[in-house]
Amino acid sequence: MKDLTELSIAELDRAYASGRASPVDVVEAYLDLIDRRDEVVRSFLHIFGDRALERASALAAEGSNGRPLYGVPVAVKDNICMRGLPTSCASRILEGYRPPYDATVVERLEEAGAVIIGKTNLDEFAMGSSTENSAFGATRNPWNPDCAPGGSSGGSAAAVAAGLVPVALGSDTGGSIRQPAAFCGVAGLKGTYGRVSRYGLVAFASSLDQIGPFTRNIEDCARVMEVIAGHDPHDATSITGSPPPLIAGLESGVRGLKVAIPKGTEKWEIGEDVRKSFDETVDILKGSEADISEVDLPDVDASIACYYILANAEASSNLARYDGVKYGLRKDVKNLVGMYEQTRGEGFGEEVKRRILLGTYVLSSGYYDAYYTKAQQVKALICDGFEAIFKGSDLIVLPTTPTAAFRIGEKIDDPIAMYLSDIFTTPANIAGLPAISIPSGVSDDGLPIGMQLMAAAGNEQVLLLAARFLEKRYGFCEKHQPDFGRLEGGERDGK
Amino acid sequence: MELKDKDLEQLERLARVELSGESRAKLREQLGTIIEFVRKLQGIDTADYKPKAYLGGFEPELRRDEAKECLETEEVLGAAPDRQNGYFRVPPVIDRDDS
Known part of the structure; x- marks a missing residue:
């Protein structure tokens, strides 16, 4: 029989219905794993053990009443607001x-019956691709603690993986x-x-988040x-219907x-193991009952430059609210402008400052x-390309990333390589398109690879039915898992 | 592209961010590299495209202009570093000449 902490949501539901376990047993089991493993992984910034x-x-006393996430423990990235609980954005x-x-x-x-267990680490204000830009220390990849978990939601990804x-x-x-x-x-x-309301998500780039x-x-x-999907009157950009x-x-x-x-994949600068996994995915699909065609993707190189201009322009405007007046840090300076400048100079980390300055530059007269x-x-132009x-x-298939996880420290001083x-x-x-990443295989070093x-x-x-089809063909979870023993050995800093 | 020191000072002023001495040189160099990187867009022919701020397909919904329940003032001000009589309190906005 599987451990309680190995059950899917549907299996948890059955365990509750049959009386095998109660939400308290499950939350206790997960809190115990956090206790044993998160000293190495460091995925959580705040753990709400007592509250959970x-x-x-309370849930155990009420019973499920058909709630879809009854007794399901959930972690939330620490840029999502929870009333009366810390929300630091890792800043x-x-x-x-x-x-x-x-x-x-x-x-x-919470209405659906979920139990929020804690809040996870991120790159400060969600700016980064490795979770190394957290003011409270980097999260580690459960598959190899010397590697980054990616980012900016690295704490959430690592918590699930661990x-x-x-x-x-x-x-x-x-x-x-x-x-x-x-x-x-x-x-x-x-x-x-x-699709999902942004109300209560601390804004980074509102047109993209x-x-x-x-x-x-x-x-x-x-x-x-x-x-979580569905219209919300509190978010004016939320899809109606x-x-x-x-x-x-x-x-x-x-x-x-x-x-x-996509056509021209031979010109992509990607790792050989990622290429192999992509080619295998194409073969799976060619051998299926799907109709395969080749298309010209909009210029991905242009996308990333376009992204860094738009996202940082919006960020420079959105982050103007951190001024030492309304909340958070304030440096004690005797004039207002000096207070702004020193509060922001000291309160923001390097990457955030880099992006605010770049955003200010591209918006300046x-x-x-x-x-x-x-x-x-x-x-x-990119939107038109996708529309065509x-x-x-119905779908485009491509790798999620050019390589598997990189090592902590490898790219931190090279912003372009990180981008x-x-x-x-x-x-x-x-x-504005929906997209999903699913694990497709492992690299030569035993690190996961994702297809998008x-x-x-x-x-x-x-998107989801195709992802489900590929998931069955890959059989990733049956073949691969992190070395949990290594996470529990108290091994830290890769020593 | 090289970003001059006075350009960086101007950006700091506009963004209200004071950089410390040691990070200034590094940031100046990195910003120059990033600006060079994003400049590649200038080589793309976009003559046929209008600037797009919003994604199509959605009707932005505006709510009716009516009073609704909102957060209590005290609750909102509760996170402020300094406050007085229901207001945010800030350092002097206009410098006084004390000489």
Whole structure:
């Protein structure tokens, strides 16, 4: 019999219904794993053990009442607000901040019966691709603690990969769910722009940000997405109307599905093991009942430059609110402007400052048209390119990242190299498309590799059923798992 | 592209961020490299495309202009580093000449 902490959401549900376990047993079991493993992984910034146990015993008394996430432990990225609980964004400038309201996703999770167990580490304000930019220390990859878990939602990805929670939420502005999902061997989904409410998500780049789930399997992913998706009057960019059902039809297979494979993949600068996994994926699909065609992808190199202009322009504006007046850190300076400058100079980490300054540069007088307006035109061109592809295709398949996880410290002083780890993920944010990363195999070093599926706006359904089809063919979870013993050995700093 | 020291100072002023001495040189160099990297967009022909700020397909919904329940003032001000009589309190905005 599987341990309680190995059960999928559906299996947990059955364990509760049969009386094998109660939500308290399950929360206790996960808290115990966190205790044993997170000293090495460092995926959590805050653990709400007492709150979670209280909530679990309240749930146990109430019974399931058909709630879709009844007694499911969840971790939430620490840039998502929870009323009265710390929300630091892994930044000194928000250290100790406790928001007076819950994010919509938090409300929806709790209404659905989930138990939020804690909040996970991230690159400061979700700016980064390795979780090394956290003011509270880097998270480590459960598959190899010397490697980065990816980022910016590295804490959430690592927590799921290390078995510390079955579900975690992250946010994805340029790949911050999908890239760490690929590095940590878990599923990570970013829905269509506007699919999940951003109310209570601390804003980084409002036109690109989306919250989404990390899970161990696609069925769990569909279940969580059904709970968090849907219109929210608190978010003016939230899609109106009902979101598509995702669990029904999950097993319907890929017969007749029109799958687009990018042309010119031989020119991609990607690792040989990633290429091999991609080629295997193409072979699986060619051998299936899907219709395969080749398409020209919009320029991925242009996407990443376009992304860094738009995202940082928005960030420089969004982060103006951290001024030492309303919340968080304030440096004691006798005049207002000096107080702003020193508070922000000391409160923000290096990468955040780099991005604020770049965003300020591209929006400044004399450069605005050459950079910001130009990037908005390139955005229009990229959107058009995808629209043309999705007139004739249901799905695009490509790797999530050019390589498997890199080592901690390897790219931290080379911003461009770090940015390029998002080369395949930023296009979906620019065009607002839903995209998912699923683990497809392992590298020569035994690190996970992720494949990415993208679909037309609004079409999460096709994304998930194709992901489910591939999941069965890959058999990743049956073949591979991190060395949990190594995580529990108290081995730290890779020594 | 080389970013001059006075350009960086101007950016610091605009962004209200004071950089420390040792990080200034490193940031100046890195920003120059990043600006060079994003400049590659200038080689793309976008003559046929209007700048796109919002994604299509959605009707942005505006709520009716009516009073609704909102957070209590005290709760919102509770996170402020300094406050007085229901207001945020800040250092002097105008410098006084004390000489």
